[in-house]
Amino acid sequence: MLIKYSCFVNKLLVAEKDVFNAACNWLYHDRKGRMYQSDDILQAVRFPLMTRSMLDNINRSPVSRDYPQCVELLAEALNYHTDIYGQPLRQSPRTVPRGASSHVLVAGGLTWELSHDAYSNILCYNIEAMCTSSWEVLTSMPGEILRSGHSVAVVGNFLFLAGGLGGQSLEILNTVHRYDPRTNHWLELCNMKQSRMQSCLVPFGDSIYAVGGLNMQWRLDTVERLDIKANIWSYCSRLPQPCSGHAAVVCSSHLYVCGGVSTAGGVQDLGAFLTQMVRYNQEEDSWTLMSPMAIGRAFHSMGAVSGAIYVAGGGNALLRGTLLDVSAIEKYNSTTDQWSMVKTMATPRCYMGVATTPTEIFLLGGQSTWEGLSQTVGRYRPEENQLEEAEDMRLPEPVYETECCVLVLSLVNRTRVKFGKTQRL
Structure with a gap:
């Protein structure tokens, strides 16, 4: 199941902000019932592919307060953007472009x-x-x-x-x-x-x-x-x-x-x-x-x-x-x-x-x-x-x-x- 899911998210032809918005909409639709899945869902968002201004906006939003995992992922992405010259050496599954x-x-x-x-x-x-x-x-x-x-x-x-x-x-x-x-x-x-x-x-x-x-x-x-x-x-x-x-x-x-x-x-x-x-x-x-x-x-x-x-x-x-x-x-x-x-x-x-x-x-x-x-x-x-x-x-x-x-x-x-x-x- 995880392999099929991974293949699907790699083929998405949408901007990363749209992936994030869809994830938030899904989580907040039943926040209490879906909290146990929040880490897996947010891990699938490739925050480093967003712009610095987008990351700053998310950092100030309720999502970073309601979901601790989001804070860690935002910190990782902000560090990636800050290390301008070192970015080629900081590659991970979250820096791979979709589609x-x-x-x-x-x-x-x-x-x-x-x-x-x-x-x-x-x-x-x-x-x-x-x-x-x-x-x-x-x-x-x-x-x-x-x-x-x-x-x-x-x-x-x-x-x-x-x-x-x-x-x-x-x-x-x-x-x-x-x-x-x-x-x-x-x-x-x-x-x-x-x-x-x-x-x-x-x-x-x-x-x-x-x-x-x-x-x-x-x-x-x-x-x-x-x-x-x-x-x-x-x-x-x-x-x-x-x-x-x-x-x-x-x-x-x-x-x-x-x-x-x-x-x-x-x-x-x-x-x-x-x-x-x-x-x-x-x-x-x-x-x-x-x-x-x-x-x-x-x-x-x-x-x-x-x-x-x-x-x-x-x-x-x-x-x-x-x-x-x-x-x-x-x-x-x-x-x-x-x-x-x-x-x-x-x-x-x-x-x-x-x-x-x-x-x-x-x-x-x-x-x-x-x-x-x-x-x-x-x-x-x-x-x-x-x-x-x-x-x-x-x-x-x-x-x-x-x-x-x-x-x-x-x-x-x-x-x-x-x-x-x-x-x-």
């Missing part, structure tokens, strides 16, 4: 090969309703600054966005913003210590790591860590060598970084395509060289599923100034420290966006040496070792150097924009 489902997000990126036309919007696609879903505009980029070469991370169902090439002057940014899909609100966080593009932003424990990349002069070997709760960046141990266009992921309690291009010279010198895989030990703040990939590559995609790491696409050489694409998908076993070839892409691409679920990896857009920019979305299922085109997910237009992730989004009180058509739910 929510998993969506793939596409944030920024370039739309034409020889220009800096970029997405100013963040697009989303409901992967739990693929056959009936479509790409929609979720929100605008913070400050409506078009950007590419940036990086994203997800912690506690908050989207973090950092760095990249953006603005009217096309400068490399050190700015960091956080998006809360519960409120559709961007929060500006502390700037990184260094401007970075083509870097990696990786959540690890209670922190987020910004790894490598390049600025206007140099490729970087620096790594910095954001203390999420304190909203402070600090430097960590450096990478073994400078690199950009690399990829990173957390797997089996370690942070792994592989590939990229490296040179101690300026950013115009593309340098060597790395086969290197390095592992970061958070407790010791140290890097360890692991077994290298079979193929050196940069601007590739990387995801972790079921304790294994998968690397797809990218480029590994220059021919007359053109980047040659890699078709191979390699798998890394973090237990044995061994690589193996598992699949070949029908059309090799670099600069793809990558989004990972517990069972599959999505490869979005990208650039092919022979076919140009792509609208294709590949869907790779590691357990079956199957790679297929997700035709229902085809992107609205070709894009490369985009950043992607998976976020849980609610349909409650959301304006859905389907490229020219706006629908209020």
Whole structure:
């Protein structure tokens, strides 16, 4: 019975204040007879999803006097709202949006090969309703600054966005913003210590790591860590060598970084395509060289599923100034420290966006040496070792150097924009 009830309350497509009002109406209809159920009923109200002003009003209402459980839940919610920076670390069943489902997000990126036309919007696609879903505009980029070469991370169902090439002057940014899909609100966080593009932003424990990349002069070997709760960046141990266009992921309690291009010279010198895989030990703040990939590559995609790491696409050489694409998908076993070839892409691409679920990896857009920019979305299922085109997910237009992730989004009180058509739910 409890399982059925839980499923029902998760599917409610109403604002949380309406849930609270319905609960109060039910309790007060027979206050004496229903008092014994008040704790269970009020526990089902997700007070943190309400605004601070709503919580203050409830705190002054008779409900907080008549039902002691309400006082405890209000205190929990008020503490959540007060701890602005620490909210991603304070997630519970009462902070999960109602009527929510998993969506793939596409944030920024370039739309034409020889220009800096970029997405100013963040697009989303409901992967739990693929056959009936479509790409929609979720929100605008913070400050409506078009950007590419940036990086994203997800912690506690908050989207973090950092760095990249953006603005009217096309400068490399050190700015960091956080998006809360519960409120559709961007929060500006502390700037990184260094401007970075083509870097990696990786959540690890209670922190987020910004790894490598390049600025206007140099490729970087620096790594910095954001203390999420304190909203402070600090430097960590450096990478073994400078690199950009690399990829990173957390797997089996370690942070792994592989590939990229490296040179101690300026950013115009593309340098060597790395086969290197390095592992970061958070407790010791140290890097360890692991077994290298079979193929050196940069601007590739990387995801972790079921304790294994998968690397797809990218480029590994220059021919007359053109980047040659890699078709191979390699798998890394973090237990044995061994690589193996598992699949070949029908059309090799670099600069793809990558989004990972517990069972599959999505490869979005990208650039092919022979076919140009792509609208294709590949869907790779590691357990079956199957790679297929997700035709229902085809992107609205070709894009490369985009950043992607998976976020849980609610349909409650959301304006859905389907490229020219706006629908209020």
